[in-house]
Amino acid sequence: MTPSRPLLIFLLLALAALAAFPLVGEEFYQGLVTRLMIMGIFAMSLDLLIGFTGLVSFGHAAFFGLSGYLLAILTPEYGPVSIWIALPLCLAGTALAALVIGWFSVRTSGIYFIMITLAFAQMFYYYFNENQDLGGSDGIFIFFKPSVTIGDFQLLDLSNHNTFYYFVLASLVLSYVLLSKILKAPFGQVIRGIQANEARTLALGFNTRKYKLVSFVIAGTLAGFAGFLEASHGGIMSPAHLGWHESGIVMMVVILGGMGTLYGPVLGAFAMGFLQDYFQELWSDHWLLLMGVFVIAVVLFLPNGIAGLVAQLRRGKGGDAP
Amino acid sequence: MSQPLLSTHALNKSFGGLVAVDDVSIDFEAAKVHAIIGPNGAGKTTLINLLSGDLPPTGGAITFKEHDLTPKKAYAISQLGIGRSYQKTNIFADFTCLQNCWLGAQSRMRTSMRFFRPAKAYNEVRARAERALELCGLTERMDTVASAMSYGEQRQLEIGMMLATEPELLLLDEPLAGMGTDESRQVVALIKRLAKDHTVVLIEHDMDAVFAVADVLTVMVNGRVLATGNPEEIRANSQVQDAYLGTGEEEAT
Numbered sequence: 001m002t003p004s005r006p007l008l009i010f011l012l013l014a015l016a017a018l019a020a021f022p023l024v025g026e027e028f029y030q031g032l033v034t035r036l037m038i039m040g041i042f043a044m045s046l047d048l049l050i051g052f053t054g055l056v057s058f059g060h061a062a063f064f065g066l067s068g069y070l071l072a073i074l075t076p077e078y079g080p081v082s083i084w085i086a087l088p089l090c091l092a093g094t095a096l097a098a099l100v101i102g103w104f105s106v107r108t109s110g111i112y113f114i115m116i117t118l119a120f121a122q123m124f125y126y127y128f129n130e131n132q133d134l135g136g137s138d139g140i141f142i143f144f145k146p147s148v149t150i151g152d153f154q155l156l157d158l159s160n161h162n163t164f165y166y167f168v169l170a171s172l173v174l175s176y177v178l179l180s181k182i183l184k185a186p187f188g189q190v191i192r193g194i195q196a197n198e199a200r201t202l203a204l205g206f207n208t209r210k211y212k213l214v215s216f217v218i219a220g221t222l223a224g225f226a227g228f229l230e231a232s233h234g235g236i237m238s239p240a241h242l243g244w245h246e247s248g249i250v251m252m253v254v255i256l257g258g259m260g261t262l263y264g265p266v267l268g269a270f271a272m273g274f275l276q277d278y279f280q281e282l283w284s285d286h287w288l289l290l291m292g293v294f295v296i297a298v299v300l301f302l303p304n305g306i307a308g309l310v311a312q313l314r315r316g317k318g319g320d321a322p
Numbered sequence: 323m324s325q326p327l328l329s330t331h332a333l334n335k336s337f338g339g340l341v342a343v344d345d346v347s348i349d350f351e352a353a354k355v356h357a358i359i360g361p362n363g364a365g366k367t368t369l370i371n372l373l374s375g376d377l378p379p380t381g382g383a384i385t386f387k388e389h390d391l392t393p394k395k396a397y398a399i400s401q402l403g404i405g406r407s408y409q410k411t412n413i414f415a416d417f418t419c420l421q422n423c424w425l426g427a428q429s430r431m432r433t434s435m436r437f438f439r440p441a442k443a444y445n446e447v448r449a450r451a452e453r454a455l456e457l458c459g460l461t462e463r464m465d466t467v468a469s470a471m472s473y474g475e476q477r478q479l480e481i482g483m484m485l486a487t488e489p490e491l492l493l494l495d496e497p498l499a500g501m502g503t504d505e506s507r508q509v510v511a512l513i514k515r516l517a518k519d520h521t522v523v524l525i526e527h528d529m530d531a532v533f534a535v536a537d538v539l540t541v542m543v544n545g546r547v548l549a550t551g552n553p554e555e556i557r558a559n560s561q562v563q564d565a566y567l568g569t570g571e572e573e574a575t
Contacts, residue, residue, distance in 0.1 A: 186447075200414065205401050
């Protein structure tokens with residue numbers, strides 16, 4: 001799945017546009033784009049499960065939110081926490097949670113897998129919702145972005161919104177490259193086999209459960225990375241970040257963007273974000289209605305999502321078979 | 323008689339009240355083609371599913387060399403050197419032929435938990451996959467998507483995928499099912515070639531093919547073994563004639 005040349009050019013142009021955006025965009029929109037890039041990482045991590053392993057997880061926000069809460073807990077009240085401490089702990093915490101949840105979940109399939117991941121995520125939701133020490137349903141503030149220093153030297157000042165923007169952009173690119181590599185490697189071949197025909201993959205000599213679990217842990221950890229960025233960016237973590245509503249939104253983003261493509265979910269995050277902004281201006285009371293119509297239209301007319309549209313336009317130009 | 327490569331002892335499989343495989347004890351000798359025949363519903367495919375680990379037995383034991391296969395899962399049995407093909411074509415429809423064989427070939431790496439080096443760079447995997455394609459006669463179809471091929475070619479691929487795992491023992495579940503005469507002849511030739519350096523367990527309804535390739539036959543009826551012997555013995559067996567061969571018409575499927 002090496003991206004074809006037109007696609008590569010498209011992705012590089014998109015990357016250039018993102019890199020140039022802070023030079024021209026207003027601060028409000030820069031904040032929005034930062035959030036959408038984080039959503040893109042989150043959605044990409046879910047695409048590894050839905051689009052490449054065939055595991056429809058309906059509790060993916062649990063890892064996103066858990067990592068955010070971990071950062072909130074690790075950040076002292078009167079100063080930043082070092083990223084060298086916070087990031088490994090947040091990732092290790094989500095990886096461990098994904099290992100436990102995954103261990104149970106990969107024993108099921110189909111609708112049961114959806115239900116069990118949802119149930120686990122709701123357990124997390126209620127835990128944080130009831131826990132008054134962590135702000136209960138109001139959530140908890142993170143007053144300082146993590147510090148990135150070596151000794152006394154400040155490597156990056158994440159509280160500068162330009163620096164943070166590029167930090168997130170680099171994270172997005174890194175996540176994409178990392179996942180692409182994994183998908184091309186022997187591990188990626190196996191999970192694609194599992195998605196296409198699990199019984200046969202098992203019969204060919206692969207312990208499919210083990211591969212599904214590892215895929216689940218990778219996806220969960222990457223979602224945790226997105227949650228870490230989101231908590232740093234927004235400065236607040238609330239139970240809503242790990243509820244089923246959030247899990248549903250990220251799934252919608254993956255489907256809108258086009259599952260099984262990696263870049264599609266990133267496009268989906270942007271489409272979703274800008275449309276939300278646009279629809280809210282257009283019809284502030286009932287913008288969700290417009291969003292609903294849009295989602296239905298995409299599912300009906302673009303079964304492969306926005307990424308499918310990109311591929312179709314290209315094929316149309318090339319004069320290939322319809 | 324030499325030590326059998328694979329043997330079942332009092333093997334049992336029931337689905338609820340239905341006993342599909344009933345007290346079956348068979349020895350499969352190394353380097354032989356051992357065919358299992360019998361009418362539809364005799365429990366042949368269930369037996370293969372038990373041998374390959376696709377289904378767990380309800381009772382009895384299966385031994386392969388010194389290994390007890392009874393509690394083992396399908397992937398572990400495959401790793402011991404037992405390959406199987408399916409009666410109902412069970413391929414990766416959206417993958418190319420090479421990709422279909424790739425997974426089987428890759429499963430012989432010590433582990434596929436490798437995340438960074440591209441799969442393409444593993445030349446020994448490519449070599450195994452290409453050898454499997456050559457054996458099943460699909461080298462020219464290497465880059466064709468499986469679902470775009472004819473039914474007969476998909477059946478060949480079915481066998482190729484199994485061969486990519488370089489098994490020592492082959493479990494072939496009706497490899498000729500639904501094939502035309504020409505295609506059948508090719509596959510029979512392939513089975514004969516494979517028989518030279520593999521042990522084969524073959525389920526097949528095409529009696530001409532069975533008697534052409536089998537060294538040993540076991541006849542199953544209603545989940546039980548009716549008789550085992552060489553082709554002449556089976557042909558001459560009056561019980562077998564009554565139960566199966568003698569009915570005149572052959573099963574179409």
